[in-house]
Amino acid sequence: MVTSRDVARGAGVSQATVSRVLQNSTHVRPETRARVLTALKEVGYTPNAHARAMRTGRTSTIGIVMGRVTNPFYPELLGALGQALSDASQRMILWLSEGPAELGAVEAIHGHTIDGVIFTTVREGSVALEEAIAAKAPFVLVNRVIEGLRCDQVASDNFEGARAVARYFAQHGHDSVGVVCGVPGISTNDERLSGFIAGLKDEGQTIKSRNIVTGDFTHAHGMRALAKLMALKVPPTAIFCVNDLLAFGVLSGAGLHGLNVPADLWVVGYDDIAMSSWHCHDLSTVKQRLDDMAGATVELLLARIADRDRNPTTLRFPSQLAIRGSTDNKPTG
């Protein structure tokens, strides 16, 4: 193991001077710096992260908590967060779990393993969130928003995104529509549902509660929901799903029922995950600005770590309707 002491010996200086060169301190004579730099290369030195962290109290490592969800949106979010963290010279430790196991991340803050946490799938009242708040640990919520919680939060404007879908349906003559929801109480779900209802209202329409099917965020639920909706006396001619995963379930169900999309039924999702644009799905959906969201999340967290008393912000990024083959993408006659 090579230490800064070895480098010092090689350069004929004290260990403190090596440290100063490493810290880019200005108080080093240029020729001394050069000698140290040479020795540094020669011995192949890498600073011991723990010794450094113990002195500085900073680890340059961020924790990410992500539940074991099946929605392919989350791996995409993880990729975007990973890029943003890497751009900010931060490492990421990942907790792929939910419930009490999330507490590992809070413990890691106490143990100085990480400087802060990004929660991606946390719910109101979850133990890890409560602990993080109680410990005044630096954290940010991304994708999920909890109203009234004084902390940094980043999400897309789910309400407006869903509202645009409702208007799109109404303006193309659909007056019997359905909504496939996931778990109530989760912000993405609730905001998209209420945005959709608001959009209908804009167009002078309402929706019956039996036309809104609730369940979990799985492909299987999407399939079952389609069956339920089609069994109504007046089945919908257009269905909005609060995420793309549910929409694929609806498309699967439509195939099973012999329904032709979009001729018999329009389907719109939310998220625009990569596979939505595959020709076999060709799903109209609402695109989130993932990279912007990830960048803002990391920025807010680093600012919070630097100054724990700054005012919390909630950032909303606009999302945009992407029209594809699961709805009629030609202008109405």
Next chain:
Amino acid sequence: MVTSRDVARGAGVSQATVSRVLQNSTHVRPETRARVLTALKEVGYTPNAHARAMRTGRTSTIGIVMGRVTNPFYPELLGALGQALSDASQRMILWLSEGPAELGAVEAIHGHTIDGVIFTTVREGSVALEEAIAAKAPFVLVNRVIEGLRCDQVASDNFEGARAVARYFAQHGHDSVGVVCGVPGISTNDERLSGFIAGLKDEGQTIKSRNIVTGDFTHAHGMRALAKLMALKVPPTAIFCVNDLLAFGVLSGAGLHGLNVPADLWVVGYDDIAMSSWHCHDLSTVKQRLDDMAGATVELLLARIADRDRNPTTLRFPSQLAIRGSTDNKPTG
């Protein structure tokens, strides 16, 4: 910040005794231990991970290097590895990048940030791999295998898995088949291709090189490959894709060409990722034993960290053909 010194003060013992209780040392009187345990709860103590790591030289943290691939198989592999690491009380630091950025993981070993690395998408001759070998760093390859490299490697038996597909095709009367490959030189690709060819040979068949289409591991390539294969003078009646992602591309292409699967064309993938069993795909594929592979990977890496001189092992897990609607799953007349 609460330290073991604070706990010691609370329990009226020395800091060393607190440390002994934390280490489950036997040389502590039961009533002393009880006093320390009480104080531990009272002050809400979490050990400083860096101080501990600096003393012990161990971090209980493993690095994972995963390229920014679009194949949903990798998030699933990550989930399995995360579970296996968590079961072994290890944290994971993730590098979602390829090429020179992978070097971050090797540097992290030098800096004692992690105890070892799991490479998931590494290629022969990649800089990070070369560096890890040169540094004698503890690492394991999972999913990818590099022949002749003396290190621990874990993969499924790609050769036999693909061989079974070829036999399945031949035994159901297909005598014009196609293969959609990804990038040559990557073990999953090469082993599955040669296994498939071997299976044909078992049945007295051969395949023309123009019936094998090479490209990258993307949905788009699968689509283009289908078009190429269908343009042949004798188009295949069954196509094997070296992974599910490519198979979805082929299914997309089939839809575009108005081909009926499985009536006009059989399609088989490899990996059995979650979405393969969705009704809208209903893809026959070869299932990998992901959890077993992940468990073995972690086990091998921890053994390697404990003993750097042990003999390297390459572990192969059998995979199994899962027959679904993209091939005729009824017995032939």
Next chain:
DNA sequence: CTGAAAGCGCTTACAG
């Protein structure tokens, strides 16, 4: 069984 002490490898005030 318990305490005092050394030391892991850094960073940074304190002298000079």
Next chain:
DNA sequence: CTGAAAGCGCTTACAG
């Protein structure tokens, strides 16, 4: 501009 030294919070031989 540079060095000697303190100290971050642990673990663990060394005494007793």
